Amino acid sequence: MKRLLNVLLIVLTVTFTLGAQAVSEAPVASALDVQFGVMAGPTGFSSVALTQNEGKISDTVTINMSVFPSPNEVIARLANGELDFASLPTNVAANLYNKGVKVKLAAVIGNGMLSVLSSDGSASSVEDLLGKTVHVPGAGSTPDQMSQLLLKQAGLEVGKDVILDYSVAAPAQLAQLVIAGKVSLAVLPQPFVSMILNRSPKSRAVVDVQSLYHQLSGVLNYPMSVLVVSEAFAKNHPLALATVLKAYEDSVAWVNADPIAAGQAIEAAGIMASAMATPAIPSCNLVFIPSQEAKAEVQAYFSFLHGFSPASIGGTIPSEDLYL
Known part of the structure; x- marks a missing residue:
């Protein structure tokens, strides 16, 4: 009996050691560089905290932010897969979707101003x-x-x-x-x-x-700007997606809470001069509303736009498939 117990103890010790080695040798998640596009001007204000710490928002996710002077350049890069995320006017997101560009509306980031x-x-x-x-x-x-x-x-x-x-x-x-x-x-x-x-x-x-x-x-707000993510990124990197969205929500809160520091960061990022950005931030209606929560107001806005100019949103009101 004593010999049998000794054998069992040896087996358990070896098993535990091998298991511990397997855990310790498990591959660490690889670093991911996220390509992020914003427009110069208030549409890009709320993203600026993402540029802090050289864009590193977690141990494994780094934001590479590019600032563009017009939505056309952002649209082109989203369409050819160069960007993973972008901040855009809301109707531009609808146009992209209606043109077949595989994007998801992740959040409303700016109401009317x-x-x-x-x-x-x-x-x-x-x-x-x-x-x-x-x-x-x-x-x-x-x-x-x-x-x-x-x-x-x-x-x-x-x-x-x-x-x-x-x-x-x-x-x-x-x-x-x-x-x-x-x-x-x-x-x-x-x-x-x-x-x-x-x-x-x-x-x-x-x-x-x-x-x-x-x-x-009768609708409280109209969403003037939104955050979109490529469908491929959302599907292939769900954990990184959650990390980016949380970081963006935190960025919005920081910009609203400290317009002076945010204005300096906005200028450093090449989005707008701080002298213009800082005094305007409190009136810019910067928000972070996840797409599922904002859906009713976004769809109402699309419906109103479609009522007088279908072309302004790409011809048709996007389906619920647009929303992340």
Whole structure:
């Protein structure tokens, strides 16, 4: 019996040792470089903490962030597989999906941040816009889409009740003209709204577009920017996906909590000068709402856009398959 117990003890010891060696020799998860694209401007603000610590957001995941001047460059790189994640205007995400680009909407990262501004304070309500010319930075832009959408919802006719002028396409240039008093009325996003109000004592915000949208549509917010992820990345790297999404949520919280430090990081990343970014951050409506929670508001926004311009979202309202 004693001999049998000794044999069993030896067997158990060997088994435990081999098991321990197997565990210790298990391969460590390989490092993963994540390609992340953002646009210059407020769409990229909330991502900036991802650039800290040389982009290393965990022991195994590093963010390589690229900043692009326009959505077209981001679209091209998503389409050919060069990017894993991107921050984009919401309607651009719909267009990508409808064109067959394999992306998933991961989260809403920015709600509306548009205002109609008066350079001389002569307008103070929506009624004061009747019969007036309102400058819009670029036909087909989000300010243009929202202007047309809200005018239609209000029962007003573009070109008759309110004239939309697209002669100045660049928001920065249009903002300077408002400050100089050369443009009386304009619809602009942050950070240009804050810049105008800070530099021009006579300027006034006539309409908070977000409040008007809520009033006319019954939907609390419209999602102005979203985070998308390639379908292949989401499928092949579920743990890294969760790590990136958590890091992005933390980034949004940090930017909102410390606009001064965030502004410096935004400038260092090449997204925008801190002098413009810092004062605008509190008004930029930066959020992190997972796609499944934001779905109702996103679909409502797509429905409204489709109602007056199907082409603005790529022809059709995306199915629920868009959402991560």
